[in-house]
Amino acid sequence: MLKVDNLVVKVDNKEILKGIDFELKDNEIGVIFGQNGSGKSTFLQTLMGFSDYKVKNGKIIFENQNIANESIDKRAKLGMGIMLQKPPVIKGVKLIDVLKLLNNNEEEILNLAKKYNMESYLYREINKGFSGGEIKRSELFSLIIQSPKLALIDEPESGVDVDNLKLIGEMIKNLIQNRSGIVITHTGEILKYLPDNSKGFIFENGKVIKKGLAKELFKDIKKFGFRRGDES
Numbered sequence: 001m002l003k004v005d006n007l008v009v010k011v012d013n014k015e016i017l018k019g020i021d022f023e024l025k026d027n028e029i030g031v032i033f034g035q036n037g038s039g040k041s042t043f044l045q046t047l048m049g050f051s052d053y054k055v056k057n058g059k060i061i062f063e064n065q066n067i068a069n070e071s072i073d074k075r076a077k078l079g080m081g082i083m084l085q086k087p088p089v090i091k092g093v094k095l096i097d098v099l100k101l102l103n104n105n106e107e108e109i110l111n112l113a114k115k116y117n118m119e120s121y122l123y124r125e126i127n128k129g130f131s132g133g134e135i136k137r138s139e140l141f142s143l144i145i146q147s148p149k150l151a152l153i154d155e156p157e158s159g160v161d162v163d164n165l166k167l168i169g170e171m172i173k174n175l176i177q178n179r180s181g182i183v184i185t186h187t188g189e190i191l192k193y194l195p196d197n198s199k200g201f202i203f204e205n206g207k208v209i210k211k212g213l214a215k216e217l218f219k220d221i222k223k224f225g226f227r228r229g230d231e232s
């Protein structure tokens, strides 16, 4: 469902991604690990089509189309959605207003808000005064309402307490059921909510330096750091 070939991306005229190859099949989950600054968030934001990220080479084939030069809204309509690591506060716009744009079935939104204990946030301005954990939950809830075929999830567990981690883990589990997703993680906490066959990718300096089963790769990373073994 996603095939990325030799993706080279510049931000502010600086090359950040230096030839990424990445592939996901339908219903598959990819997990990205890597040091700070290795290009993980850049990769997700490039997939979604944010305009700061200039594709200089390579292809992004999503659902059989090269979307490398398509707009964000076209990509969203094709079934891509993103949860940002640091989403903005959007003053004057209530969460419910955006949710209604993502899904015109208001009854379904309200039912899901009840299910995920999000009712009290619906009529607040987006992310304004939300705690770190609340921002993560609200972003994930928006993705659940959008119900994308491919969910791009950037560090869902950073700054989240143990109780919220469980909530977030369950939300992600439901979100990606019978769907595809890419999740960035540093702590690995989220791995226990992801399928055992999730694929892992280690990024370094704008390249994928290692691939394998996500849970196995993470065990190695914890023991030996990011750079053990042969490159593949």
Ligand SMILES: Nc1ncnc2c1ncn2[C@@H]1O[C@H](COP(=O)(O)OP(=O)(O)OP(=O)(O)O)[C@@H](O)[C@H]1O
Pocket: 011, 012, 014, 016, 034, 035, 036, 037, 038, 039, 040, 041, 042, 043, 052
């Ligand atoms: N607008 C920009 N101008 C210059 N450099 C940028 C810009 N945006 C990102 N970068 C650089 O690109 C590199 C990759 O950033 P990115 O956010 O993708 O890393 P990351 O792997 O997600 O890191 P982290 O684990 O810290 O979130 C970093 O060195 C960053 O400083």
